[in-house]
Amino acid sequence: MLARPSAHNLRITCQTLIIGGIGAAIAEAMNAPIAVLTGPALLVSLAALGGLRTGIDDTVRNLIFLLVGVSIGSGVDASATQAMLRWPFAFAALGVMLWATLWLCGQILHRGFGLDRRSAYLAAAPGHLSFVVGLSTGLNLDTTRIVVIQSVRLLALTLSVPAIALGFGLELTGQVLPPGDPMAWTDLGLLLFAGLALGYALDKIGLPAPLLIGGMLASAFGHASDITPGVMHPWLSYAGLMTVGTLIGARFNGITRKALASSLVAGLTVTTLTVLMALAAALPVAYALGFDPTHVLIAFAPGGLETMIAMGVVLGANPGFVAAAHVTRLLFLTALLPAFVGRLKRA
Numbered sequence: 037m038l039a040r041p042s043a044h045n046l047r048i049t050c051q052t053l054i055i056g057g058i059g060a061a062i063a064e065a066m067n068a069p070i071a072v073l074t075g076p077a078l079l080v081s082l083a084a085l086g087g088l089r090t091g092i093d094d095t096v097r098n099l100i101f102l103l104v105g106v107s108i109g110s111g112v113d114a115s116a117t118q119a120m121l122r123w124p125f126a127f128a129a130l131g132v133m134l135w136a137t138l139w140l141c142g143q144i145l146h147r148g149f150g151l152d153r154r155s156a157y158l159a160a161a162p163g164h165l166s167f168v169v170g171l172s173t174g175l176n177l178d179t180t181r182i183v184v185i186q187s188v189r190l191l192a193l194t195l196s197v198p199a200i201a202l203g204f205g206l207e208l209t210g211q212v213l214p215p216g217d218p219m220a221w222t223d224l225g226l227l228l229f230a231g232l233a234l235g236y237a238l239d240k241i242g243l244p245a246p247l248l249i250g251g252m253l254a255s256a257f258g259h260a261s262d263i264t265p266g267v268m269h270p271w272l273s274y275a276g277l278m279t280v281g282t283l284i285g286a287r288f289n290g291i292t293r294k295a296l297a298s299s300l301v302a303g304l305t306v307t308t309l310t311v312l313m314a315l316a317a318a319l320p321v322a323y324a325l326g327f328d329p330t331h332v333l334i335a336f337a338p339g340g341l342e343t344m345i346a347m348g349v350v351l352g353a354n355p356g357f358v359a360a361a362h363v364t365r366l367l368f369l370t371a372l373l374p375a376f377v378g379r380l381k382r383a
Contacts, residue, residue: 038095038098039095040095041093041094041096045091046096049093052286053278055076055080055083055088055090056079056279056282059077059078060072060278060281061075062075062079063075063076063078072274072277072278072281073277073278073284074195074281076282076285077194077195077282077285078285080286081191081284081288084285084287084290084291085296090289091289092279092282092286098247100275100276101247102228102247102248103228103251103272103276104248104273105250105254106224106231106255107268107272108255108345109253109256109258109259110219110255110266123360125321125324125325126321126325126332126335126357126361129321130335130336130361130365131368133314133316133336134369137310137313137338138369138373140160141160141162142156142157142159143156144306145159145160145185145306148302151178151181152178154175154177155177157373157376158172159306160306162310162365163362163365163366171377181299184295184296184299184303185302185303186303187291187303188303189339190284190339191285193311193339194281196307196311216265216267217265217266218268218270219264219266223258224264224268227251227254227258227264228251230254231247231253231255234246234254235247235248237250248345249363252345256355310337310338311337314337314338318333318336327354327357328352331348331352331353331354334347334353335357335361335362345359
């Protein structure tokens with residue numbers, strides 16, 4: 037997870053982060069919703085599509101995820117424990133929604149956009165990109181088009197979810213931290229060390245974004261037990277979230293404009309359908325559990341794990357609920373995708 041980055045990777049990382057910082061500043065000046073995420077994602081993606089080499093070194097990315105996880109965990113309170121008793125119903129609804137989304141979007145990509153059936157189902161997958169790429173490569177499918185459609189989905193979701201939140205009447209203040217005094221530096225160091233250790237353990241069992249989840253678990257325990265009171269220092273939290281937004285845009289690195297144009301409509305169609313399916317599942321779950329509909333939508337939205345968790349914090353959602361829903365989504369997809377593709381292969 038943590039290796040010494042090369043000078044070349046560090047140069048590209050610094051270049052990409054500067055572009056992301058400029059994007060965040062422009063978005064802030066325009067009062068864009070969730071500017072710390074949407075601004076970098078949009079500007080870096082445009083730079084990548086313009087031919088500029090973009091990317092974040094893996095070690096830098098993982099350390100940032102650890103920092104973001106600790107920041108997210110500082111917002112966990114006692115209500116999370118009470119809510120856990122209600123979550124099984126939400127997870128059942130999530131599983132049904134994922135199956136329906138995968139089937140419907142796969143059919144549309146196959147019949148409407150000409151992808152073969154197996155490529156269509158993998159391109160329709162609402163998340164789990166690394167697993168999707170592994171399957172498509174092993175089956176010798178149209179991996180490039182699958183990745184383009186998935187990248188369009190991720191960027192479109194990052195830009196559209198804040199707009200949907202505004203449509204629900206939610207006021208987006210730009211607050212990225214729970215209110216409170218900054219935690220002591222010694223407490224922050226303790227949480228980072230504990231999160232790193234947990235992250236290594238989670239990585240061994242194959243959990244996605246292990247340092248993000250490890251940092252969040254360590255911080256949640258520290259704050260629930262009042263061992264490490266206080267919230268993340270604002271400038272550190274802002275830097276972490278800005279890097280998450282930058283990573284979204286950097287996914288377009290190496291994708292040609294021709295490849296993007298050929299799959300843009302397909303990607304936007306899939307994104308629209310997945311958001312509508314998530315919304316259709318989120319509304320009854322929110323009503324039944326007494327949650328804010330926007331918060332459940334964040335938990336059900338098929339965006340990147342780290343991106344949706346970070347966005348949930350900005351929108352004030354329960355971080356434990358959002359994280360649990362997205363990890364469960366990946367576990368469901370790990371079972372559903374081979375079932376869909378394997379069934380077609382046998383046929």
